[in-house]
Amino acid sequence: MASQTEENYLKSLFNLANEKDEVNISELASQMQVSMPTVNSMVKTLQKNGWLIYEKYKPVTLTPAGKKDAALVIRKHRLTEMFLVNKMGFGWEEVHEIAEQVEHIHAPKFFERMDEMMGFPTIDPHGSPIPDKLGRIQEINYLSLTECKAGQLVKLAGLTNSSTEFLEFLNGRNLSLGTELRILSKEAYDHSIVVSYSNHTSETLSEKVCEKLLVKVM
């Protein structure tokens, strides 16, 4: 059974392996906030336990077992976040830190019960998909708000970044998942976008914000 540390490495590896599938030692070190020698020794351990493939001087790759176990940790994390928001009344900006700890609890029934109580949700409070019990993850293809055209009506469905600061910024603007946005105009110079939604008739969103907002065209 994976230790807390190993579970955290698996999660990072899984998240870094989007698209490229391979992960460099240095990437992993910076993601995990540890030194490269630390990663070097840990990848040897993870390999010994069958979670990844490693060859000297080569980037590492998760094995199918590694991918599955990583997804199951992510499942615990996201179920927890959803439970904290839906059943315990936390704000979406408060739950990540708690889930970072709760995800390491070894008690399948605990998470199954959360799942059940929430009616088997498929996304977490930040719009990210919750892997199923077998570690399968449903890929959702949302558009970034930057890719949308003036005049379009879109619905906020996900985020590419869920830092507390960004979530608090969105709270301050009354933006939450499900909010329908009308794109009023796009500024060619700085790529900012003017939108209207709810009782906000004209809100300007910078490119930095827009690229982090994932939307579904209505």
Added chain:
Amino acid sequence: MASQTEENYLKSLFNLANEKDEVNISELASQMQVSMPTVNSMVKTLQKNGWLIYEKYKPVTLTPAGKKDAALVIRKHRLTEMFLVNKMGFGWEEVHEIAEQVEHIHAPKFFERMDEMMGFPTIDPHGSPIPDKLGRIQEINYLSLTECKAGQLVKLAGLTNSSTEFLEFLNGRNLSLGTELRILSKEAYDHSIVVSYSNHTSETLSEKVCEKLLVKVM
């Protein structure tokens, strides 16, 4: 901040320090299921951190800070057990193992929210008192069933042992906290007791069971 290991030692120390207040190294070693040298080195650490007082060859004593922090871990444990039973539908025999892990989560709001959602309970699912936010524990003085007399009507209010096996035994007899028992007779030879309750007209409980049942005389 206490590590998981330290928190577990504090809890054990607190529980062993009932009455006597002092705890022997060997008691603590057997409680924690580690060797005496391990305890020896750990008590030095705990002393260095201000949680206990230790002198070579003497039993150890928790400091006020040690008692408080121990009680706060026990608070997290018992709030969790109550939450699992009351809000998540677990049986009282399933919750201890999960709480043993959840008690180490460092997130005050998480436990405060549980507390709030349950209406600030004062006992856990096994009848043990839940320490308050300042680590104060309300001592309740129940009677053991062995101390009761024939003819008395008593209510099951607590247990001196909450092992899964014992809880499953009680489940099998339909005995739960709050059950009112009429003591029909006491057997002088083996100290077993015959009781009636709910739709059980005559159930014999061995001394081994009776001494673990804490009751309130009605």
Added chain:
DNA sequence: CTACATTGTTAGATCAGTCTAACAAAATTG
């Protein structure tokens, strides 16, 4: 292609938490 920068590895140390073996102090018991 050589030089320099980047990336990765090795060696060796540290800290927490654990162990066993050997020994020492304290308690018990005849």
Added chain:
DNA sequence: CAATTTTGTTAGACTGATCTAACAATGTAG
């Protein structure tokens, strides 16, 4: 009280997870 048992300590080792310093391989850019 002396012998024996029980309890506690010391020494030394190990594992997991981390670090820094030194070095080696790989990649890049003139």
